[in-house]
Amino acid sequence: MSTESCCGGNKLALVFASMLLRLWLAMRAIQTGIEKYAGSKASQEAVNIDGAANSYGLTASASVKQYALENYHGVPQALMEKFKAEPLMSEAMLRLYDRVLGPALIVLGVTILLGIASRASLFLLGLLYISLTWGLILIKQDEGVAWLGVHMIMVVMALVLAEHNRFTLLKKW
């Protein structure tokens, strides 16, 4: 086995590793952002008896998931109340964060996916995860903190592998 083939093979592996991390982090951020626009629409449907809709008006509830701008909640309502009760948390900042979080995740996810200023995008995504981690530390959600810690490791790995990034729209930054 020659050195050249050895290094070429390693390089290809590093390119693939970079792409996989990039795809994972982009998907994670985009879909998390989109889910903040998800809601459910409850509907009542006639119950079928003997294969046909019953004539009495008996209904069963059905819930359909749907996405809409009016469904948007950056910070889940249950967590929002807990954050508001924290003395270190400014309510004005919380409201701003609530508005920005979803769009920020989607924008950063798209820039990472398309390779637009990948390093800067990954850095900003890391900052975003740090801000989320701080909030979860405040309300003592240790499992969430650990979960975000795993995300941070992946962001750092993606930054380390950034030089092997391929198929990018803007290599600068």
Add this chain to the structure above:
Amino acid sequence: MKMETSVISRRDFIGKAAGGIGAGLVLGAPNILRAAQGEASDKIHVALVGFGKQGKVLFDAMSNIPGLHFQAVCDIWDYNLKGGIAKVRALQGHTPKGYADIDEMLATEKGLDAAIVATPDFWHSPHTVKCLEAGLHVYCEKMMANTIEGARAMVRAMEKTGKLCQIGHQRRSNPRYRFTLEQLIKGNRICGQIVNINGQWNRAVSSSQDIGYNPKLAIKPEVLARYGFKDMHQFMNWRTYRDLSGGPISDLGAHQIDIFNWFLGVPPKSVFASGGNDYFKTREHFDNVMTIFDYETPQGGVRAFYQVLTTTSAGGGYYESFMGTEATIQISERSAFTNIYRESSAPSWDGLVSRGFLKRQAAAPKAQSADAIASYESAAPEAYALPGDLSKPPHQPHLENFFDAVRGKAALTCDARHAFESEAPIYWVNPSALSRQPINLTAEHLSV
């Protein structure tokens, strides 16, 4: 909207003895009830008579029904009247006429089609009769009246004027109740022979307290006196006074005892009741009442026990339980209190489940209890549920039925005649409890 109704004479029916009185119940209401004749037009012009607690409940249910125009609101209490006007204005965008006096309203308002009567029980009959005689169709809250004579007057007025008169036993239009009676009890006979009925409405002391009011909003004494109230406390708490209402057995029990009579299709042969002022010592009506009705049905005898307790809420809320040799259907206006139990010896219901008539509930865990003696025990029944629910406020289907009947599109599910047949035995519960004697119910007790 103007229309006249066709009247089907039921003089023969009236003349029959107690056994015959149940004929309407046996035949099933829609077959002999009346619907208004005539073409439907755009709007039904409605007067709201009484805008207290129940008036608001009915208005909220009606606000979901298209094609209604609330033309006038009538209430002797300015506080209720203003509240009613505001709610109507919020719904339909313009202000209805407000009246403190029903006679003035009926004399002034032109073009009314229907009245919704939700005044205190002792005013039901006079108000309903006035409205019917003024040419309006009437939806009147139950209990029809505080006296059986008042209820009789309502039936006579309905039949004399030919107008529609729906009584607010709203379970009669509830899809869950109608499905249970027509498909499960009659159609598929899942109960086998019904041998017993058990019903209750248990309400905690905290929910049975006197209703207070802001003294600044009190009605003037002369106005109260004009409308039959001796003071503001009586106005707010008329349900606890003997001259103004039938008490808890009428307030709460009437809904459920109506279901006994409707489902069995016959009136009871006798009633025996016991009651007492166990907690609310100064109230005129009993705070707790227990009653046993005896029925003779084509399938055999049935005893029905009913209790209304205003002093404790334990025991599973409010429901009517039809107990048969093959199954028990415990039904309630609240879906959460409704359960169906198949006796272990009954034929399989797998076919009914697969066809959609019933839903199987999760099996209860088998108890491993040292205090159970096998020879004393029956096998635990399997639990099932109705296949669906009502997705509207519980009064809405009954009001929809009323307005459909006004438009000539439906027959009333509980007109005054059928409501009377079902309510008549209830008027004899308090007399039985007061005398501590059973009362054998005859045609004299039960007929118009």
